[in-house]
Amino acid sequence: MIWLPVVGTYADIDVYASIIAYADLLNQRGKTAKTYIPVAPNYSVPDELRLPEWENAIFNLQPNDEAIILDISNPEAIAKFVPDHQILEIIDHHPGYEKYWQTRIGDKAVIEKIGAVATSIFEWWGECWDYSKMSPEIAKLLLGAILDNTLNFNADITTERDHQAASKLAKIAKTTIEDFTDWYFSSVSQTILSDLRNALIKDCKQVTMPAGQETFTFAQLTIWDSAKIINQINEITQIMDNNGQNWFVSIICISEKRNYILVSSPKIATYFTKLLNLRSQKGWLISDQLYLRKEIIAKMLQ
Ligand SMILES: [Mn+2]
Structure with missing residues (x-):
C-alpha cells in the first residue's frame, strides 16, 4: 500500500489536488494507493471542486507500506507520520530542506523551484501514463492549485512549466484559463469574506x-x-x-x-x-x- 498523507496542519488546494491526483494515477496503474486527508481543506478549495470520495480520514501505515509526501519537506512534520525508510518520494517546492533530504533519501526527494507541486504531478501523469485518462474533475483541481500557488502566474516562483501545465489542464477540464480564473478567484474571495x-x-x-x-x-x-x-x-x-x-x-x-x-x-x-x-x-x-x-x-x- 502507498499512502499519500496531508502532513501539515491544514490542506490548501495544492496539497489537496496533488495528493488526490497522484492517488488516482497510482490506482489507475494498478498500485493500491490511499490518501490521508483528516482535515477539511481550507478556503482555497471551493466546495464545487471537492472530491469527498477521495478524502480518506484514516491513516494506518504498516511496516511494509510506503508513503509519498507532497507539498511539504519539513523533516519534523514528516517524521510524525512516516519514518525515513518508508518514504517512497518527496515532491515539494518550499525552500530550506533540499540538502537535508538529498543526503537522506537522494533522488527520491524532488524539491525544486516551481509554481505548484500540482504542475509536477501533472507532468508525471503524462510521463508515466496517459492524459486521456485524467478526469475533468481532477484537471480542475490541479488547475486551481496552479492558479492559487502562482497567484495567477504573478508570483516570482512561476515557471514556464506552470503555464504549459495550466493550458493543457484547461483543455482536459473543458474550459479556458480565463473563464476558470474568473470563476476560481471570485469563489475563493467569497468564501474568505463570508x-x-x-x-x-x-x-x-x-x-x-x-x-x-x-x-x-x-x-x-x-x-x-x-x-x-x-x-x-x-x-x-x-x-x-x-x-x-x-x-x-x-x-x-x-x-x-x-x-x-x-x-x-x-x-x-x-x-x-x-x-x-x-x-x-x-x-x-x-x-x-x-x-x-x-x-x-x-x-x-x-
Ligand atoms: Mn504548494
Whole structure:
C-alpha cells in the first residue's frame, strides 16, 4: 500500500489536488494507493471542486507500506507520520530542506523551484501514463492549485512549466484559463469574506525570526482585490490577537499585484518593512509586488 498523507496542519488546494491526483494515477496503474486527508481543506478549495470520495480520514501505515509526501519537506512534520525508510518520494517546492533530504533519501526527494507541486504531478501523469485518462474533475483541481500557488502566474516562483501545465489542464477540464480564473478567484474571495476568522485560522504557519527564538503566527489569504477587506483591520486584529501572541497577516491582492500586511507589534513591523520594502497606508503595510509566504520566508533565511 502507498499512502499519500496531508502532513501539515491544514490542506490548501495544492496539497489537496496533488495528493488526490497522484492517488488516482497510482490506482489507475494498478498500485493500491490511499490518501490521508483528516482535515477539511481550507478556503482555497471551493466546495464545487471537492472530491469527498477521495478524502480518506484514516491513516494506518504498516511496516511494509510506503508513503509519498507532497507539498511539504519539513523533516519534523514528516517524521510524525512516516519514518525515513518508508518514504517512497518527496515532491515539494518550499525552500530550506533540499540538502537535508538529498543526503537522506537522494533522488527520491524532488524539491525544486516551481509554481505548484500540482504542475509536477501533472507532468508525471503524462510521463508515466496517459492524459486521456485524467478526469475533468481532477484537471480542475490541479488547475486551481496552479492558479492559487502562482497567484495567477504573478508570483516570482512561476515557471514556464506552470503555464504549459495550466493550458493543457484547461483543455482536459473543458474550459479556458480565463473563464476558470474568473470563476476560481471570485469563489475563493467569497468564501474568505463570508468567514474571515475561519479563513485566517486555517492558513497559519509558525515561523521563527532569524535573529533568535522569537516565533510568530504567519497567516496568509489570497483574494482578488482589497476593496472588501480594507476596512476590516479591527476584525482581523481581534481574530489574530485571540489566536496567539505574535502574528503577521499577509493578504495577497492579485488584481492589484501587492500584499496588504498587518502585524502584532512595532518590532515585527520594523523588521518586515525593511525586509520587504513596505510602505504604510491607512493602518496597513503595503508591498510594491506580490509575495507568497514561502517567498517571504526564503527572504528571511537569506
Ligand atoms: Mn504548494
